[in-house]
Amino acid sequence: xxxxxxxxxxxxxxxxxxxxxxxxxxxxxxxxxxxxxxxxxxxxxxxxxxxxxxxxxxxxxxxxxxxxxxxxxxxxxxxxxxxxxxxxxxxxxxxxxxxxxxxxxxxxxxxxxxxxxxxxxxxxxxxxxxxxxxxxxxxxxxxxxxxxxxxxxxxxxxxxxxxxxxxxxxxxxxxxxxxxxxxxxxxxxxxxxxxxxxxxxxxxxxxxxxxxxxxxxxxxxxxxxxxxxxxxxxxxxxxxxxxxxxxxxxxxxxxxxxxxxxxxxxxxxxxxxxxxxxxxxxxxxxxxxxxxxxxxxxxxxxxxxxxxxxxxxxxxxxxxxxxxxxxxxxxxxxxxxxxxxxxxxxxxxxxxxxxxxxxxxxxxxxxxxxxxxxxxxxxxxxxxxxxxxxxxxxxxxxxxxxxxxxxxxxxxxxxxxxxxxxxxxxxxxxxxxxxxxxxxxxxxxxxxxxxxxxxxxxxxxxxxxxxxxxx
Ligand code: UDX
Ligand code: UDX
Numbered sequence: 001x002x003x004x005x006x007x008x009x010x011x012x013x014x015x016x017x018x019x020x021x022x023x024x025x026x027x028x029x030x031x032x033x034x035x036x037x038x039x040x041x042x043x044x045x046x047x048x049x050x051x052x053x054x055x056x057x058x059x060x061x062x063x064x065x066x067x068x069x070x071x072x073x074x075x076x077x078x079x080x081x082x083x084x085x086x087x088x089x090x091x092x093x094x095x096x097x098x099x100x101x102x103x104x105x106x107x108x109x110x111x112x113x114x115x116x117x118x119x120x121x122x123x124x125x126x127x128x129x130x131x132x133x134x135x136x137x138x139x140x141x142x143x144x145x146x147x148x149x150x151x152x153x154x155x156x157x158x159x160x161x162x163x164x165x166x167x168x169x170x171x172x173x174x175x176x177x178x179x180x181x182x183x184x185x186x187x188x189x190x191x192x193x194x195x196x197x198x199x200x201x202x203x204x205x206x207x208x209x210x211x212x213x214x215x216x217x218x219x220x221x222x223x224x225x226x227x228x229x230x231x232x233x234x235x236x237x238x239x240x241x242x243x244x245x246x247x248x249x250x251x252x253x254x255x256x257x258x259x260x261x262x263x264x265x266x267x268x269x270x271x272x273x274x275x276x277x278x279x280x281x282x283x284x285x286x287x288x289x290x291x292x293x294x295x296x297x298x299x300x301x302x303x304x305x306x307x308x309x310x311x312x313x314x315x316x317x318x319x320x321x322x323x324x325x326x327x328x329x330x331x332x333x334x335x336x337x338x339x340x341x342x343x344x345x346x347x348x349x350x351x352x353x354x355x356x357x358x359x360x361x362x363x364x365x366x367x368x369x370x371x372x373x374x375x376x377x378x379x380x381x382x383x384x385x386x387x388x389x390x391x392x393x394x395x396x397x398x399x400x401x402x403x404x405x406x407x408x409x410x411x412x413x414x415x416x417x418x419x420x421x422x423x424x425x426x427x428x429x430x431x432x433x434x435x436x437x438x439x440x441x442x443x444x445x446x447x448x449x450x451x452x453x454x455x456x457x458x459x460x461x462x463x464x465x466x467x468x469x470x471x
Contacts, residue, residue, distance in 0.1 A: 001024050002083050003025070007029075008087065008125070009046065013031075014045075022055055027059075027065050028068060029066070030071065032069060037068065043056060076117070089125055090264070099272040108121070109142045116145060120149065123152070126272075129276060130206070152176065153205035154173070157172075160327075172196045176206065176208075177199075220254055226257070260294040298335055315348050316380055318383070319340050321354055323390075337364065355390050374392070378400075381405045387414070
């Protein structure tokens with residue numbers, strides 16, 4: 001059992017602290033946001049993360065987990081002086097894509113000024129390569145009392161919406177430090193998880209995080225590039241991804257084409273890595289292309305809508321899904337939020353709905369009708385765009401959606417639906433890379449006989465005859 005302090009109770013810090021407590025450690029979580037700490041003391045969660053509320057409640061009542069805004073209380077409790085201090089404050093994108101480290105600096109300075117005994121400082125936040133050395137300098141120069149300390153990099157690999165499961169079932173633990181014994185002390189915390197533990201140096205550990213996220217983002221932009229080619233050549237990218245995924249060297253994960261990536265990690269991490277490379281005079285062409293393709297995916301959806309609706313000025317567009325992915329309320333860099341702004345700029349009237357993220361969305365959206373559910377959203381729409389693959393969007397009552405809409409244009413930004421099913425329900429359907437050439441309300445014309453106007457049954461991509469498209 002160790003005495004752990006976690007600084008920053010955001011998406012990463014709160015999950016990290018709670019899981020360490022659940023593993024039997026005594027954890028104090030600190031945040032400068034007083035309202036956030038006050039809510040946590042009443043078991044009100046600042047974020048939506050499946051399973052978190054119950055785990056927090058269980059560990060607070062077992063006196064393994066507590067919350068404070070005081071650095072003195074968080075670090076120097078005489079009965080349980082902090083042994084390891086995890087830094088999990090935000091590292092948002094700054095100027096030119098460079099990671100903004102002001103919050104990491106603030107934490108390092110506060111720790112240096114307050115702590116009255118030796119500690120191990122553990123960087124959990126995603127920080128540019130070399131930050132570990134920099135944190136050590138900041139602490140050294142700011143210390144009120146000359147205390148020995150070590151710095152360890154321990155990057156997080158948590159996906160929002162599955163963060164607890166990802167923490168408790170990691171593919172690997174990465175640790176980096178110039179002090180091997182400090183890294184081994186951190187490693188011990190993770191022994192109960194029985195996952196591979198890798199100990200390397202500080203800069204290599206920091207780079208593993210960026211390279212991992214940049215690779216995952218690259219995989220997404222790769223399949224989106226393939227989707228764009230599929231769209232022109234009449235192949236279905238969903239089937240292509242299945243065929244590719246059987247190859248163990250490729251793997252099926254992160255090959256879902258669609259609106260592209262968002263969130264608080266991929267966009268800022270790819271941007272930060274590109275900045276680091278540029279500062280060193282390297283030319284990260286691939287990373288530049290990954291970001292460009294990702295931006296283009298959102299624009300292509302607006303173009304499709306404009307083409308199908310015969311212009312967007314005065315048209316009503318509904319955005320289904322505002323969180324950047326399902327099972328979270330996080331709207332940071334969310335494609336759904338970006339699309340709201342892009343359609344407004346194009347002159348459309350915009351409606352929006354999300355099962356969970358409406359509170360966060362209401363804080364950033366203006367002149368948008370925020371709806372009660374998918375059908376309220378569909379009412380009067382000329383175009384509906386599915387932006388986030390929430391489970392409740394996967395089996396919509398299509399006849400009801402169609403009846404509510406003014407025009408039947410449905411753009412499936414996450415390729416959830418079978419085009420033939422949508423044609424059969426009377427929609428003018430567009431996915432991203434779903435394998436059709438010229439499309440009419442009667443369904444795809446990649447079936448040659450249909451090209452001459454014969455009303456053939458729509459043959460969908462698995463060779464099954466779908467229902468004959470409604471005239
Ligand atoms: C984390 C990591 O910090 C980031 O590097 C990684 O890429 C994504 O996950 P996240 O948990 O999403 O970021 O940060 P956020 O949700 O913004 O929470 C950060 C918390 O730190 C906030 O509650 C904020 O109030 C707190 N904070 C910030 C402090 O306690 N002290 C500060 O000085 C600044
Ligand atoms: C990511 C990394 O997965 C995690 O390891 C890291 O610690 C933090 O960043 P997160 O951003 O929470 O996690 O979600 P993730 O599930 O990775 O999705 C990121 C974005 O990519 C989302 O916008 C998602 O919609 C998109 N995505 C994901 C795709 O567009 N296609 C895919 O196949 C997978």
